[in-house]
Amino acid sequence: MLRRAGAVAPGKEIREVDLAGRPMGKSWGALRERVGRLVDALSRLGVDEGDAVATFAWNSTRHLEWFFGVPMAGAKLVPVNVRFSDEQIEWVVAHANARVMVVDASLTGQVAKLLPRLGSVHVFVVLPDGGEVDPAFADAVDYERLLAEAEPVEPPDVAEDRVACVCYTGGTTDNPKGVAHSHRSLVLHSLAVCAADAYAISERDVVLPLTPLFHAAAWGMPYAAAMTGAGLVFAGPHLNPKAIGETLKREGVTLSAGVPSFWLALDKMEPAEEVFASLERIICGGSAIPSGLVHRYADRGVTMRQGLGMTENMALVALTDVRSSHTSLPLDKRLELHHTQGLAVPGVELRLVGDSGEVLPHDGVTQGELEVRSLWGATRYENPDRVDGSRFHDGWLRSGDIATIDTEGYVRITDRSKDLIKSGGEWISSIAVESALMEHPDVSEAAVVAMPDDRWQERPLAVVVARPGAEVAAENLRAFLRNRLIKWWMPDRFEFVSEIPKTATNKFDKKALRSRFTGH
Missing domain, CATH: 3.30.300.30 (ANL, C-terminal domain)
Structure with missing residues (x-):
């Protein structure tokens, strides 16, 4: 994927906003060269095939380099959620047995108090992001110096079934659950994301993921951007409405993704004709979209599509879309379809199951637990001794969502089973x-x-x-x-x-x- 970005869009930039709010950029070609250096640097740090490397950072081009470099070196990337509790951070790093941990300079203070409890980590690397480095990290490796001393090597071939990354779910009632994804699953998911009936990412797009890289690789959007050679933008750690609005306007963003609270806040931004001048479509997920919001964005020429995703499936499961049979419907009726969770994307199958395990009809009325299987989904958790592994059975995953599916395949989540x-x-x-x-x-x-x-x-x-x-x-x-x-x-x-x-x-x-x- 990265070779293609460097070949078809070497000058296309990955743009970002630093901690001080200053915009800057780096081309796909430059990123590929730096990732080659990172592969060499990992070898010099003693990272072997199959070793785990944890990252603890916000969205940035430097953080993105590890999303490519670690798997390309044959190691396992473990992005740690910066919002995890201290106990969860400690548990994830230990469970993954991470040998190297990468930390944003501005987050070193958060990690400093945990240093005595992160015994598996042999090397800490600090990413300079404009923030102050905690004194406890005085002996840590500076990332830019590490790259400067390395050579831009051509990464070795890696078996497609090797684990590329392990993502950990929220863990609100127990320890976070580890979900492993192979090189093959990342590529298949990226192909599906780029499909016309999914995110439809192309080289002409400028993509702004407001979802963090530690959330299923920002819903897989950066990998898809590399695959197509699209422009990519990171808005920085301070995601306030004004900063996001300025980024949308300045960078000419065509596609963005994030939870509804972002779009509710941006709904009042003025002047709307400038803020949303280039924006064509929004992918929204994480919770229900207020019904009028879809209509208000449609009035600005922006299509808001509701998505259904889960870490166990890398990210994308279903997405709202208007079928060809609905194009003659009045606009209001078509927009109503965007309040469903949409249709299973290519490569995914969905079904409803009752309390006794019986498969239920897709009639738009009958409710049951939604089950998922896909070409790239996980089939087990990495810590089955600590979590209920019965959610996986016969290639299907029990989602925990209660839903209906109508005769045309539209899914409507009625609730989480535990929240009804x-x-x-x-x-x-x-x-x-x-x-x-x-x-x-x-x-x-x-x-x-x-x-x-x-x-x-x-x-x-x-x-x-x-x-x-x-x-x-x-x-x-x-x-x-x-x-x-x-x-x-x-x-x-x-x-x-x-x-x-x-x-x-x-x-x-x-x-x-x-x-x-x-x-x-």
């Missing part, structure tokens, strides 16, 4: 209630969880964050929801908070919310 609310024997979708709440102009975020109820077994509680400067009350929200929800889906209680806790993968931490509000 059972009230009076009937199910309430927390996702549907959250989506309706976030349509309120004064609501920034909303999470809905089940609370015990003596009469109905469970009832919904809504936890709401108001937009800055706005005031919103429970009676206002009830009036707003009255014609948008089934009557008995209306939350019994509203709690107003300044911030909703998030998991390490930036999803609502509903376990924390249930613990916080139970018994109030």
